[in-house]
Amino acid sequence: MATSAREWWRQRRQRMEDKDFGTCSSPFMIPSVKEVAAATMDTVLHRDEKHSTNAEEERRLTRARDCTNAGVKAGVEAGAYAAVVSSVATFAGVRFIPWAKANLNYTAQALIISAATVGTYFIVTEKTILACSREGSYARLERERASSQST
Numbered sequence: 552m553a554t555s556a557r558e559w560w561r562q563r564r565q566r567m568e569d570k571d572f573g574t575c576s577s578p579f580m581i582p583s584v585k586e587v588a589a590a591t592m593d594t595v596l597h598r599d600e601k602h603s604t605n606a607e608e609e610r611r612l613t614r615a616r617d618c619t620n621a622g623v624k625a626g627v628e629a630g631a632y633a634a635v636v637s638s639v640a641t642f643a644g645v646r647f648i649p650w651a652k653a654n655l656n657y658t659a660q661a662l663i664i665s666a667a668t669v670g671t672y673f674i675v676t677e678k679t680i681l682a683c684s685r686e687g688s689y690a691r692l693e694r695e696r697a698s699s700q701s702t
Contacts (some may be wrong), residue, residue, distance in 0.1 A: 618683035626676030633671035638664045 643662050644651045655663075 614687050617686075618680050618687070621683055622676040622680035625679040626672040629675035630668045630672035633666040634664060637667035 641655075641660050645655050645660060647651070
């Protein structure tokens with residue numbers, strides 16, 4: 552069983568070279584997306600035992616998942632507020648400002664609203680994930696300091 556994608560490809564090429572291809576001694580192979588995905592998934596599913604039982608790694612993965620979920624939740628909430636605020640401002644501007652009334656059609660209005668919404672979502676999500684990661688790093692650093700001082 553291959554333990555990595557590189558090992559999987561080496562084994563696959565060896566099997567292909569062992570087969571008879573006529574005059575061609577080494578076939579030209581370009582991996583398909585499915586083959587690369589299968590090799591990657593095989594590597595992920597059949598990790599070494601030392602990695603799957605490491606409690607610290609599992610804790611870090613759980614923390615990363617929690618930070619991502621918190622970031623997405625905060626991003627969706629901020630994006631919803633941005634959509635409401637930008638749509639009210641855009642519609643009011645189009646109604647009361649003569650230049651906007653003459654030059655901003657429905658597509659332009661939709662682009663303004665969606666740009667504000669998407670931009671807010673990504674900015675807030677990124678900042679929330681980074682803040683959560685920073686808190687986890689500080690907490691781990693404090694635990695390491697406490698354990699080193701107690702010994």
